[in-house]
Amino acid sequence: MSFIRRASRVAVASSIHGNVQRRQRTRWAEADQRAEQAQVQQVPVVQPIPDLPPLPVASEISMDAKIEQLTKLGELKAAGVLTDAEFDAQKARILG
Known part of the structure; x- marks a missing residue:
């Protein structure tokens, strides 16, 4: 196989590999963002406890x-x- 053919195959493989990695990073970032948003939505709001009258002595x-x-x-x-x-x-x- 010639040097140019091999170089072109390496370039194509490298390009495909880069595209796959970029897509995966994007998907993982979107999944992380959705998980964070879901977690923020599930945080319960703490209601303040009303002041109770003192217990009788x-x-x-x-x-x-x-x-x-x-x-x-x-x-x-x-x-x-x-x-x-x-x-x-x-x-x-x-x-x-």
Whole structure:
């Protein structure tokens, strides 16, 4: 094969190879761009948490509410859900 023929084949192959690479890079860039856009669209918007009123302090809880809590606490102890130590700790917390 002559030198010129070989050189022309190498030039054509090189040109085809360059075109294929360029097309692939373009496709990959488009795919990356679509993926980024989809990811941006899926980012959830975080809603601010509204300010909640402060929880009542033990002294602000009415006596009826304390009695109700103590009654429920006694029922849990009688059912065997709470130990004596847990019952005493919760009773002290309620009574403040």
